[in-house]
Amino acid sequence: MDPHDYLDGGTVAVAPTEYAICRMEGTEPPASAFAVVRDDTETTAVVDERDGVPDAATAVSRGWKRLTFEMELPFELVGFLAVVADELARAGVSIYALSSYSTDHVLVTESDLDAAVDRLDSLGCVVR
Template sequence: MDPTDFLQNGTVSVSDDTYAVCRTDHNHPGAFATIQDETETTVVVEQDDVNTVDASEIESGWKRLTFEMDLPFELVGFLAAVASALAEVDVSVFVISTYSTDHVFVKEDELDAAVLRLEDLGCNVTD
């Protein structure tokens, strides 16, 4: 399977919300996502809620791009193709994958460049 085939006519939605990525010591009940490993907990919250998080570090100003497509587990290189394409236009990413969906976060001031690049790859980007 070619990962770029999934980008052709694939829908990518852009969140209305802006997010903050926070390093913390505990979960946050209103978080969009909580990622916890052996050494730290990261929560992603709507930027308006960042003051409710007891965080040691906060990186604000992220927009969420959600790939609204069913991606099989055996598909190799999908996120690599997306990240590489965005890197070509100097857009850095923060990625969260769930069981069936990939979310790519880009800085708000890099959103236009990211959208144009994804459209160049054949994606239908929607608000």
């Protein structure tokens, strides 16, 4: 399987919301968090900025936009996110990547959104 086959003509949705990425004190993130990542040393929550930053946040990075690859990506597909990350890196776009069971999400800063959209267009994606 070639990742380019999924990207060419694949839809990428830009969420209308801005997100904050928060390092949380303790392990209980807000119930409304879009995503939560826990490891042995910290808990990170991605929250909708309209809902406010949780009081338990000890560090916050604001102004992130979520790009969702609206395609079901099989587990056997190797290198999908690597292709996306490489292409965005070439444009100087930093990413925060998340995966769900069947698809990937990439968060980019609001200031990098246009450059990210241009690069995804160059891969054949339909960005909406």
